[in-house]
Amino acid sequence: MxxxxxxxxxxxxxxxxxxxxxxxxxxxxxxxxxxxVGQLEKLDLAVRAQAGQGYQLADAIELLDKEIIIRSxxxxxxxxxDQIEVLWVTESTSDHLLRQGRVAPGKPxxxxxEYQSGGRGRRGRQWFSPAGHxxxxxxxxxxxxxxxxxxxLGLAVGxxxxxxLRASGxxxxxxxxxxxxxxxxxxxxxxxxxxxxxxxxxxxxxxxVGVNYLLDAPxxxxxxxxxGLMAASLTEADPDRSPSRNTVAARLITEIVGVLRQFEQSGxxxxxxxxxxxxxxxxxRVVALTDSKEIFGVARGISDxxxxxxxxxxxxxxxxxxxxxxxAE
Numbered sequence: 001m002x003x004x005x006x007x008x009x010x011x012x013x014x015x016x017x018x019x020x021x022x023x024x025x026x027x028x029x030x031x032x033x034x035x036x037v038g039q040l041e042k043l044d045l046a047v048r049a050q051a052g053q054g055y056q057l058a059d060a061i062e063l064l065d066k067e068i069i070i071r072s073x074x075x076x077x078x079x080x081x082d083q084i085e086v087l088w089v090t091e092s093t094s095d096h097l098l099r100q101g102r103v104a105p106g107k108p109x110x111x112x113x114e115y116q117s118g119g120r121g122r123r124g125r126q127w128f129s130p131a132g133h134x135x136x137x138x139x140x141x142x143x144x145x146x147x148x149x150x151x152x153l154g155l156a157v158g159x160x161x162x163x164x165l166r167a168s169g170x171x172x173x174x175x176x177x178x179x180x181x182x183x184x185x186x187x188x189x190x191x192x193x194x195x196x197x198x199x200x201x202x203x204x205x206x207x208x209v210g211v212n213y214l215l216d217a218p219x220x221x222x223x224x225x226x227x228g229l230m231a232a233s234l235t236e237a238d239p240d241r242s243p244s245r246n247t248v249a250a251r252l253i254t255e256i257v258g259v260l261r262q263f264e265q266s267g268x269x270x271x272x273x274x275x276x277x278x279x280x281x282x283x284x285r286v287v288a289l290t291d292s293k294e295i296f297g298v299a300r301g302i303s304d305x306x307x308x309x310x311x312x313x314x315x316x317x318x319x320x321x322x323x324x325x326x327x328a329e
Contacts, residue, residue, distance in 0.1 A: 012061050014061070058216055064112060064246060068246040073250050073253060077253060088115070091116065093113050093116065097109060103142050105142045108139050112138075133216070137252060147267050149306070160258060161252060164252045169238030169243050170238065182232070187230065213233060213248065282300065284298065287324070290321070295317065
């Protein structure tokens with residue numbers, strides 16, 4: 001384990017720790033502790049240094065623990081521990097899985113990281129999350145054949161993410177087309193799908209998910225500046241029932257793998273109504289920003305192939321991709 005990881009483990013309780021205490025625990029000098037604190041700040045962590053007293057994280061955090069995650073999984077999801085990889089730092093959990101090549105059908109591979117240095121969102125945006133504050137995970141899955149309604153895969157994964165987050169206390173969470181989970185219109189989670197494969201052959205997908213588990217003010221500001229949506233966190237959604245970060249990770253893995261299996265068998269058909277029941281945009285006046293123009297209308301749900309339906313002056317238009325926001329009344 002890196003000294004940096006051990007230091008964060010000591011500071012994770014959110015309490016004040018003296019430089020002498022940390023140096024003794026880590027077997028390094030106080031000057032080396034100071035340097036390691038600087039390295040933690042490169043992971044977007046806010047570490048308070050109090051002269052003559054020591055160091056303290058702005059928030060107490062729960063670090064990822066592979067053993068807890070595996071114990072918390074539903075039986076039959078990932079029975080081989082090697083199917084789950086927990087990393088300290090990576091550029092992107094999805095890119096990490098994509099570099100590893102194709103997984104075997106029916107045997108998903110999961111990557112979850114404490115921190116992503118280059119987390120990706122839709123339309124080239126960056127995903128922001130300090131170490132220990134978010135959940136950044138990806139699931140690789142191989143479809144032997146092209147499933148029905150494949151264009152709805154991202155929506156299907158959204159249903160799985162929604163189930164996991166509602167079970168973790170975000171009871172009012174909803175789905176915002178095409179790939180967000182929101183609470184009261186604020187973004188709680190995002191989904192990004194990467195696809196690898198050849199025509200007529202097996203198709204590998206990597207479903208990347210980012211969840212705002214715990215947000216400090218600077219991170220919330222960075223997220224909102226980058227993506228336009230206000231941000232919500234899971235710990236805010238139910239302050240009286242702060243869910244274990246590792247338990248939430250296990251729920252996400254369980255539900256995402258579950259919907260991928262279901263999607264392989266029956267496409268989006270059996271998941272569509274659940275998505276529609278949680279549709280945040282339906283019935284709202286919205287503006288859709290595409291590559292070429294703005295479209296104003298009223299959201300009317302989704303089509304069978306996952307396109308957003310917009311009522312524009314009495315005419316229903318279909319939107320394949322774009323950014324959609326609710327218009328102020």
